[in-house]
Amino acid sequence: MSDAKGLSRQQMCDRLAMEFEDGWVVNLGIGIPTLCSNYDFGDKQIIFHAENGVIGYGPLTGAGKEDLHLVNAGGQHVTLNPGAAIVHHADSFGLIRSGRIDVTVLGAYEVAENGDFANWKMAGQKGGGIGGAMDLAACAKHVFVAMEQVTRNGRPRLVERCAIPVTAKGVVNLVITNYGLFEITPDGMALREIAPGVSVDEVKAATGCNLLIPSEVPPVKSRS
């Protein structure tokens, strides 16, 4: 991890998972976002969709119990919840494009204050890894991003404008980082909640764009 300050990756994903509403169909990107499925949703029914056509997958399988025909989008072996169904790739993306996904949680290299984000191609890279991100970002009802506050070299990932090729424009609603929870609003990027042990000045110093900051910033909500 580039910066151990603030929230752990699981705490970051727990905070986003609290925003999922009962009955939502949720698509988790590979990497940090997969941790959202570890959250205890209690009585809420959350339906996890994977881009490879699995609707209603459950927890990861235990070692030695993997079903070799069944993986999630990250290639991890998962279980199926009661009521699960499986479709082929065109139908899987058909349901994405037609707006059946309530929220997608994706990783990112950069998120801009206008809701643009970039996650498929690093600076100077030849080729890229789009996977399902462009379809999901363009079509999900909500787009949440989970990423570290700064790069390995300490450069902010929250920026005025993306310097690398974008995945989609103006789509991000919420961003969780190890430093806090940020919301993209019509007026710009707002700091909504701050991680324990992190000061507002530290957040500002590690952010590459203007932030709307209320006089009192509440701490990041933890599992209740």
Added chain:
Amino acid sequence: MPKSKVFASFADAVSDIPDGSVIGFGGFAVVGMPINLYKALAEQGAKRITCVSNGTRGGSTMPSDAPTMEWLIGNDQVSKVICSFTAPTRASQKLVFSEYYEKGLIQAELVPQGTLAERLRAAGAGIPAFYTPAAVGTELAEGRETRVFNGREYLLEEALPLDYAFIRAWQADSFGNLRFRRSQRNFNPLMAMAAKVTVVEVEEDILPSGAIDPDDVHLPGIYVQRMVKVPPPPEGWWPQRPGELAKQEGERSAR
């Protein structure tokens, strides 16, 4: 009596694949990947192939020495790939593809995954082109035709027909009716429907025609021309449990 669709070996099933073919390979993160057909095509040696697939390798549960598209690329058999991943998904991952791409020895067309699936579906459905919201406003859409419907901008994408589809299925009958298990379906039926000739590696013994209930067929046999039963390991390639794989890789590196 029509000619049997069941071939005795993978070598037989791919013997006539000509140079310059456009071949689609099913599979997603190892599951449903036509591992044995990759090997057969590497041995057959056809050149200037265009490979259509989700990515250029397979996934972490694939044994490191398993046949994948990387074998074909390393054999100088591939002139172009059309994929949703043309870069490693992890910084630590080294791809034969990347070496070739950086040296300009191979072309690549990077396509959003849903667009790739729909371009194949369109080819199999007699639709020459369609509009999608994916990739609008990105580098991929630069200089291309877009159109506004109901106030929203969409990007024109064309169908992607294939000469051959190489796929893997769980069950088959002798007519070529197929069933896939769990997430094995992924791109496999779409590749078959987009192709002139579909070659299938089948996991279970091929059943007599009619043994699969018509309501349970995932891909009708009219899309399937050639089938080969995957032999047990080590002759045939099968995905492995991650634990068993780690053990095998350990034994291999200890040797």
